[in-house]
Amino acid sequence: MSVAGTKSIETEAPQASPGALLAFWNNPIGKKALMSLTGIILSLYVFAHLLGNMQIYVGAEAINGYAHLLHKNLALLWTARVVLLAAVLVHALAGVQLYLNKANTRPVQYAERVNIISTTASRTMIWSGVLIFAFVIYHVLDLTVGVAHAGPYEDVMPYQNVLSGFRFLPAAIAYVVAMVGVGFHLWHGLYSLFQSLGMSHPRYTPMVQKGAAIVGTLVALANISVPIAVLTGLLR
Numbered sequence: 652m653s654v655a656g657t658k659s660i661e662t663e664a665p666q667a668s669p670g671a672l673l674a675f676w677n678n679p680i681g682k683k684a685l686m687s688l689t690g691i692i693l694s695l696y697v698f699a700h701l702l703g704n705m706q707i708y709v710g711a712e713a714i715n716g717y718a719h720l721l722h723k724n725l726a727l728l729w730t731a732r733v734v735l736l737a738a739v740l741v742h743a744l745a746g747v748q749l750y751l752n753k754a755n756t757r758p759v760q761y762a763e764r765v766n767i768i769s770t771t772a773s774r775t776m777i778w779s780g781v782l783i784f785a786f787v788i789y790h791v792l793d794l795t796v797g798v799a800h801a802g803p804y805e806d807v808m809p810y811q812n813v814l815s816g817f818r819f820l821p822a823a824i825a826y827v828v829a830m831v832g833v834g835f836h837l838w839h840g841l842y843s844l845f846q847s848l849g850m851s852h853p854r855y856t857p858m859v860q861k862g863a864a865i866v867g868t869l870v871a872l873a874n875i876s877v878p879i880a881v882l883t884g885l886l887r
């Protein structure tokens with residue numbers, strides 16, 4: 652406690668003031684850290700959502716029952732939605748700003764692109780990110796709100812909605828293309844995340860690179876299997 656007229660020698664605890672948050676956001680390392688944190692949240696959501704989607708193979712009762720359970724718990728549902736939306740916005744805005752900063756600090760374009768350590772996934776992060784952003788807007792309007800749904804939409808009946816939606820070929824194709832984007836984005840995103848967490852040792856890097864490629868591919872293929880199963884009549 653400081654007494655009037657004497658100088659306080661207390662050390663102030665760091666405050667998360669708007670100024671400090673803005674400085675953190677404006678620092679490229681702070682921005683990268685926010686991208687990693689929001690990337691972890693979004694990846695966990697994609698894995699959890701995939702497990703939910705795979706219940707379609709168990710049957711209509713399993714996936715519809717799971718959706719009803721989630722929708723009954725409104726507090727949990729809306730908390731998850733708010734966290735996800737905040738994570739998407741921070742991740743996308745930071746990603747676009749880092750991309751633009753990088754482009755602006757390279758005044759002279761390379762005469763010839765030399766992609767020694769970059770991969771297709773890393774070079775296309777911004778574009779797979781934009782594709783996923785557009786996909787999520789369409790997807791929520793398609794399967795959660797129902798206004799962009801190709802067939803008759805039934806509230807909280809994902810089994811019927813997924814089937815009626817994917818019978819419309821353009822919708823199924825749009826999902827397959829978006830899932831390829833998700834696979835590439837996860838591949839480089841997970842690799843980059845592990846690098847940021849300090850796993851950039853020459854012994855581990857190839858393993859992390861391979862693991863991230865496998866996870867990205869498996870997530871994409873498992874999701875792609877759903878529209879394919881509907882179109883081929885495996886799911887009816």
Ligand code: HEM
Pocket residue numbers: 697700704718721732783787790791794795807808809812813826830833874875877878
């Ligand atoms: C073929 C792949 C996919 C299928 C079949 C699918 C299916 C569904 C279904 C049926 C719903 C509505 C669930 C309900 O009403 O309870 C839903 C919601 C949602 N999905 Fe997907 N999904 C797929 C891929 C993805 C991917 C890759 C992402 C993220 C990048 C994603 C993000 C979302 C989001 C944000 C919601 C809204 C959740 C909410 O707030 O209710 N989905 N999905």
